Amino acid sequence: MKPATAPRSRSLRFAITPMIDIVFLLIIFFLVATHFVKSETLEPVELPEASQAEDPEASTPHRMTITIREDGSYILNGRTLEWLELESILLQVEKPREKDAQLEVRLRGDARTEYRFIKPILEACAKANLTKVGFTVLPGGGE
Amino acid sequence: MRIRSVIGVDRDLNDSQTMTPMIDIVFLLLVFFVCVATDQVVEMSLPTELASGNVSAQETKPQDSWVTEIRLHLYRGPGDSGTVVEMNSRILTSFPEVKSTLKALADVSRESPVLLNVEDDVPLGDVVQVYDSCRSAEFELINFVMDRPAAKYGL
Numbered sequence: 001m002k003p004a005t006a007p008r009s010r011s012l013r014f015a016i017t018p019m020i021d022i023v024f025l026l027i028i029f030f031l032v033a034t035h036f037v038k039s040e041t042l043e044p045v046e047l048p049e050a051s052q053a054e055d056p057e058a059s060t061p062h063r064m065t066i067t068i069r070e071d072g073s074y075i076l077n078g079r080t081l082e083w084l085e086l087e088s089i090l091l092q093v094e095k096p097r098e099k100d101a102q103l104e105v106r107l108r109g110d111a112r113t114e115y116r117f118i119k120p121i122l123e124a125c126a127k128a129n130l131t132k133v134g135f136t137v138l139p140g141g142g143e
Numbered sequence: 144m145r146i147r148s149v150i151g152v153d154r155d156l157n158d159s160q161t162m163t164p165m166i167d168i169v170f171l172l173l174v175f176f177v178c179v180a181t182d183q184v185v186e187m188s189l190p191t192e193l194a195s196g197n198v199s200a201q202e203t204k205p206q207d208s209w210v211t212e213i214r215l216h217l218y219r220g221p222g223d224s225g226t227v228v229e230m231n232s233r234i235l236t237s238f239p240e241v242k243s244t245l246k247a248l249a250d251v252s253r254e255s256p257v258l259l260n261v262e263d264d265v266p267l268g269d270v271v272q273v274y275d276s277c278r279s280a281e282f283e284l285i286n287f288v289m290d291r292p293a294a295k296y297g298l
Contacts, residue, residue, distance in 0.1 A: 017164045024168050028175045048271040052278040053187030068267075106188065111268030115217075115261045118270070123289055126193045134188040135271055 043067045043075050048111040050137040062101055064093065065136070068109040072117040083120060090124040108136040189271060189278070191285070211255050213248060213282075215241075215273060218262040226269040238269075242276040249280035260288040 045067060066086065067075040074081045076089065095103055105125050109118055125133050216229040228235045235241045248255065257277050261270050277285045 021164050021168060024171060028171060032175065032178065047186065048268040050187070050189045050271055050275040052275050053189050056186065056188040104190075108186075109267040111266060111271070113267045114263060115265045115267060115270055116263035118267055119261070119263070119287075119289070122193060122287060126289075131193045132190070133193055134190040135267075135274075136186050137189045137271060137275075139185065139187050 043069065043108075045069060045108060045110040046112065047108065047136055047138045049140040050135070051140070053137045053139045056106070056134070056136070062103045063106055064103060065106040065108055066121065068107065068113050068117055068121075070110040070112045072113065074117075087120070087124050090121070090130065091128045093128060093130070102132045103130055104132040104134060105130050106134050106136055189275060191274070191287075194286070211252070213245075213255050213257045214260060215257065215277075216260045216262075217265045217269065217273060219264050226265050228273060238272055238276070241273060242279065245276050245280040245282070249282055253281055253283050255282065256284040256286060257282045258286050258288050 064076070069075065074083065074086045076086060081089070090105070093103065095101075105121070107118065107121060122133065125131070211231075214231055218227055218229070219225070220227040228238075228241050230241070230244060235244060245257075259270070259274065259277070274285065
């Protein structure tokens with residue numbers, strides 16, 4: 001005797017779990033990739049410490065970060081520049097179009113860099129009416 | 144003849160099927176956050192406001208008699224003695240002394256303008272430390288002294 005079998009349900013359900021799995025994987029991939037791309041542009045330097053440091057994200061979104069290495073070389077957008085090149089960029093830089101928006105020049109200088117390499121940047125910024133300048137520091141140095 | 148039901152087996156199978164990807168995702172998230180959290184250095188900003196235009200042309204104006212200009216001269220000492228801070232011709236021996244002196248002066252008059260005259264060979268770390276001390280003392284005006292244009296640009 002052949003036992004009666006229950007009809008096997010062959011419903012074509014949309015499998016959402018693997019899709020979520022893949023979506024998460026993609027998100028993670030892009031986050032990690034972005035993180036590495038960002039890290040690549042930030043030249044490792046030994047930053048000075050300051051107790052009065054502020055959150056960099058709280059200031060203007062228009063920002064130009066110049067890294068100054070210990071040997072006095074300047075890096076802008078991943079490119080090593082001569083002083084004359086950097087000076088011309090600073091003097092010709094396009095100001096943000098939004099009203100009241102200011103371009104901030106962020107100086108990521110190594111703590112051992114001599115001031116002779118910083119002073120010309122401050123002078124060029126002042127000449128170009130880039131009055132908003134900030135030193136990138138590490139929080140601390142309270143005492 | 145009794146036929147064994149397979150409903151219970153199906154349920155067990157479904158449970159294990161839904162649990163596995165969830166554990167998978169949780170582990171992936173865990174790994175991601177561990178990766179991101181390590182080697183992350185929080186960089187902050189120490190802002191300064193520069194005078195615009197031809198800054199060197201802005202001479203210091205005579206102040207009210209009760210407002211004293213604080214001139215900080217930073218230069219390298221002889222040998223390996225590090226950076227020397229001279230405040231209105233008085234040599235301060237250490238950075239904590241600079242900080243406490245500035246704090247005491249700021250308590251008397253925050254309006255006093257602070258002028259930072261930094262020599263070329265002073266490391267940025269020391270400049271930032273002194274500037275940070277000035278900000279910490281809450282002085283209203285902190286300026287960096289620049290060269291005259293005639294000296295630098297041959298005007």
